[in-house]
Amino acid sequence: MTAAHIFTEQQEIKQVIMKKLIYIMLALFGFIAGCKKDEDPIFDDPDTRLAAALADHQAELLSASNGWKATIYPKGGKGFFYYFKFTADGKVTMLSDFNTTTATTPKESTYRLKALQRPTLIFDTYNYIHLIADPDANVSGGSNATGLTSDFEFAFTGSSGDSLKFEGTFNKNAMVMVKLSSAEEQNILGGGIKKILDESTLAVSGKILYIMLNNKQVPVSMSMTGKSFSIAGQSSSPFSFTLDGLELKTPVTYSGITFNKVYWNASGKYFYLLNGTTEIKIEISPSPLPLDITPALHTVIKTRWTSMRINVADLPDLSADFMTKYNTANASLGTYQNNAGRYIEYINILFNADGTVTFEIRYKNPASPSSYYLADFIYNMTLNTTTGIARFTLAAAPTGNANTIKSYVTALTDYFANNDFKIVYISAAAPAGSTVGGFLSQNDPSSFFYGILLQ
Structure with a gap:
């Protein structure tokens, strides 16, 4: 065999191999193409998935034929009830426990899912x-610029039974919506939320409250305006109204007993707690109950606490007797300088290092709303360090603004000087997070005043 013949045969072998490779590759491509036709993509189109999710959530919103009850506890405090009813054309009807108007006047607006x-x-x-x-x-009841730091855009976070869960997209407030029964919806639309707002506020506002636990009176604080509930000043929670009571944001615990809700007895017009199935009625006391806090308040004024502020707008539990004296002094002050309308903004009680106490009235002239005046009445304090009972006598004749207005505010200054007061921590309605000090008259058990302690 010549070299030429050998080269030709090698070429033929290569051609055979190449043909086989081509056939194999064509078969492989055909198999892959067939797989692509027969199988779905591993990943769906994201837009398709989102559209499907939005459709599912829209169906969830519309599935509550009797509407939803919702609760929101903003970061700025308090808690709020809402009634929502959604329609397929992007409308939602609301009621709320924000005030008595929002509780009775349904209002329609729009919503969308995005x-x-x-x-x-x-x-x-x-x-x-x-x-x-x-x-x-002035609208929100919170702070300027931020309100109560709440949300009105909510991301879906989950569902459980008849409940939907959300998280605010900006402030991260949680919102929970629960389907209503037909009876619940009719009650809400019939003014049920307004009814409990009105009746419960009348029942407890300005009252000193307590419960009996282990044969002991335990102070309870319930602020209907601040929407906060606490036991013995130790465990507290914001709340929202419901048809049958107060829905707590978090359970409150005292003496090993945990309470998840405050219930309203509509026929008896009182609140109660449940320990298992045992009803614990929230009772009314004629005077504040001292809190069991160590060290006692009278031992740490001047050191831990340097003053106490009494702003009547923030302290709804002030006694009727004190408020009578306050209103008399305030009205009289308004007549100064031909009825110029001066008014008390608030009162500070300053615990001075030398043992004296300054009864400081801060007042304003409506003609100069950015200005204020201070009238300082200085008293000697005789304090019984065992009982915490104090007596106040005027240390010196008033000077300056105090001398100017002294005849107008005698109802207050005489009240301060003519009573012996027990100085104690008490549980009373005040802005959330406040520590409250009470001055309890020993001459009249029903007379007292209190304020927010400041350092």
Whole structure:
């Protein structure tokens, strides 16, 4: 065999091999193509998934034929009840326990669902849910610019049974919605939330409250305006109203007993707690009950606490006797300088290092709203270090502004000087997070005043 013949045969072998490779590759490509036709993609289109999720959530919102009850506890404090009823055309009707008007006047607005980072429910026109986020403090009851630091856009976070769970997209406030029964909806639409607002506020506002636990009177504080509940000044929670009581944001615990809710007895017009199945009625005391706190308040004035502020607008539990004296002095002050309308803004009690106490009245002239005046009445304090009972006598004749207005505010200054007071920590309605000090008259058990302790 010649070299030429050998080269030709090698070429033929290569051609055979190449043909086989081509056939194999064609078969492989055909197999892959067939797989692509027969199998779904591993990953769905993201837009398709989001559209499906939004459709599912829309169906959930519309599934509550009797509407939803919702609770929100803003970071700025308090708690709020809402009634929502959604329609397929993007409308929502609301009621709320924000005030008696919002509790009885249904208001319609719009909503939409949008795919942000998560499927999100957006209340996009102004309604009752926006009140608590309103940057005007006079509207929200919170702070200027931030309101109560609430939300009106909520991302879906989960569901359980008849409940839907959400998280605010901006302030991260939780919102829970629960389906209503037909009877609950009719009760709400019939003014049920307003009824409990009115009746319970009348029952407890300005009252000193307590419960009996282990044969002991335990102070209870319930602020209907501040929407906070506490036991013995130790365990507290914001609350929202419900048809049958107060829904606590977090359980409160005292003496090893945990309470999850405050119940309302509509026929008896009183609140109660449940220890298992045992009803514990919230009772009314004629005078404040001292809190069992060590060291006692009278031992740490001047050191731990240097003053106490009495702003009657923030302290709804002040005694009727004190408020009579306060209102008399305030009205009289308004007549100064031809009825110029001066008024008391608040009172500070200053615990001075030398043992004296300054009864400081801060008052204003409505003609100069940015200015204020201080009238300092200085008293000697005789304190029984065992009982915590103090007596106050005027240390010197008033000077300056105090001398100017002394004849107008005698109802207050005489009250301070003519009573012996027991100085104690008490449980009474005050802004959330405050420590409250009480001055309990020993001459009249029903007479007392209290304020927020300041360092």
